[in-house]
Amino acid sequence: MYRKAELASSPPSEFELPFGGRLSSDNRWVKMAELIPWSEFEAEYAQNFPTEKGAPAKSFRMALGALIIKEKLGISDRETVEQIRENPYLQYFIGQSSYSNELAFDPSLLVHFRQRISPNLINKVNERMVEKMRSITPIKPEKKKASDGKNESPNRGKLIVDATCAPADISYPTDLGLLNGARVHTEKILDILYKQIKEKTHKKPRTYRNLARKDYLAVAKQRRSTRNKRRQAIKKQLQYIKRNLAHIEQLIDLGATLEGLNKKQYKTLLVLTEVARQQQWLFDNDKQSIEDRIVSLSQPHIRPIVRGKAGKSVEFGAKLSASCFEGYVFLDRMSWDNFNESGDLKAQVEAYYRFTGYYPESVHADRIYRTISNRAWCKERGIRLSGPPLGRPPAKVSKSKKKQALEDERIRNAIEGKFGQGKRRFGLNRVMAKLDNTSGTVIAISFLVINLATWWRRLFCVFLCLFGKRTPVFGLKIIPTYKWGDSIQKKLIFNSV
Known part of the structure; x- marks a missing residue:
């Protein structure tokens, strides 16, 4: 279930600190919190929780704010949670009303935050945020002819x-390395399925895993192997995989069920079957490319992108x-x-x-x-x-x-x-x-955080101009219309960048 956060828009002066004092209104996290339209998209985020049962979910501001903090600081999920616990400004940024020395949420929740907040929703937030930025720091249009x-x-x-x-x-994908990884996964799946029918049959299918490993290393460790050696090594790995897949079908016929595999292992088995089919076609037709080519067993959605850049022709x-x-x-x-x-x-x-x-x-x-x-x-x-x-x-x-x-x-x-x-x-x-x-x-x-960094850099330029009496800063010609202590909503006018 989801409950709308009531304290998400509270000012920093109302943030309770255990040691007294109050948060500074000029802090960067406070300024950025004012820009992001938390409440406008909270209803769309709440659609991820259609039922009224269960424990209340974390607020949209906490979910999106934690993701922004992670990408802004360039840290891991665990480090993000620790930074939030140690910094009251980060706690205010994610919508808390008072400082707490406890973890705001478990680090594993960041994965669920990324799943619940779609890229389309983030793009909408980004557009609305840029509208606010343009209203606060508008760029003076160039003079045009009548x-x-x-x-x-x-x-x-x-x-x-x-x-x-x-x-x-x-890792950089190669046909031989991809096939070796697929072979190892088929051997693990064979071991799991064999345990289910171990009492019915005493004969375990032979996988020749030690010999297959030696065949792979014999070519993989060479600094420069010839094309024929690579093709022979690929052929051997394909034969090992084909034999293992046939053994898996035999074990299923003997009574083993795929229900013994978890969700990840079952998905991997489907990927292995497709990888074997693609690599067999490439080997038989002596080709280097195929449609929807899989280059990673753990991330089968990734495709090679030919860019033609210097040093990296393919990404x-x-x-x-x-x-x-x-x-x-x-x-x-x-x-x-x-x-x-x-x-x-x-x-x-x-x-x-x-x-x-x-x-x-x-x-x-x-x-x-x-x-x-x-x-x-x-x-x-x-x-x-x-x-x-x-x-x-x-x-x-x-x-x-x-x-x-x-x-x-x-x-x-x-x-x-x-x-x-x-x-x-x-x-x-x-x-x-x-x-x-x-x-x-x-x-x-990342695109949203780039815009936040751009806006904050421009605001910092205003500070330099007002207190350092410098007009041209980073190619910007700034006409200040208010003093630094005034409200942020008053306009600063920039000439064209």
Whole structure:
């Protein structure tokens, strides 16, 4: 069951501390707690608990706040719970009304939080949060030429789109290593099933596990093995797996039941069968790729994503399509299968229109987005798509066009910086979640935390400008309209970034 939290919006001055005093209203966790719309999406989160029976579930603010703290600090689940217990500001951030030296919840609950809060819900929270950020720290629009009067709402702003990959926490997959792991799992399942009918038959199926292990190491330990040796080793591992799968069917015919396997083992057995089928087809046809190829036994949803980047031509994880404007980044699409990101351009521009009420003046993207259909679609709406026009390049390029091309690339670098920030600081370089739905939640939370870090950095720039008397900070020209001690709801105006 779920009960609505009544103290989720209490001010920091009402937070009870055992040693006296009160929380500072200028603390970063207090400021971020004011930005996140906790109560607006609490009803949607409560749909995960349709029954009125059982113990009350943790509040939406506690669930989402704990996930934000984990990704913001880059720590483990256990460390997140310990940090919350030690820090009163973190306890206020997750919605507690007073300081407590007890654990707010068990670390294992973070897994359930990631399962209950979907990426779509986090994206909604992110959009609503950015709306608040833009109302508090609006960016001053650039001066444009006077409109001819025909277009009542001229295009404004710059939209940047790009795609990246969030690698999962798996070892680099090889056919031989994958088959060796599958063989080991089949041997474990055989041992479990044999125990069920051990009294009925005294003969245990032979698996040749020691010999199979030696055959695998004979090739795996070589620094550079030849192609023929690898194929022979793969053939042997396939034969071992095929024999083990046949023994499993025989044990089932003799009376063993799959009910003796737990849920994880039963799922693994299904994955092993598919891996054996795929690898046998690849071996018979001498191919290197197959549709929906499994590269991890523990995470079968992961697919190889061919990116063509320097040093990493292939990555293994979720492919992300994102957009960025005014320094805030949004997750538009996430898929475990590879896709052409150019097909997302129209939806991203329409999302920008729904969010701001007008189309962007220009869209900055790399070459893959500059298709004929995308160019025509943008031209109909008065949107300039960055990049050179189609056709043969002219013999001479004017200085203005060269300057425009350099400016477009400079603007497009912003989203590359956001991807780098997410991968270096907020865990997008290696997603540690193991399930497909929880991995999606972790990725969506990372984008939300990036926007929180962006807003807090801008607020810190205001502090430097007001007290250090510095006007240009990090490329921002700030016009303060209030003193630092005033309410945060008063506006600060930024020139274009």
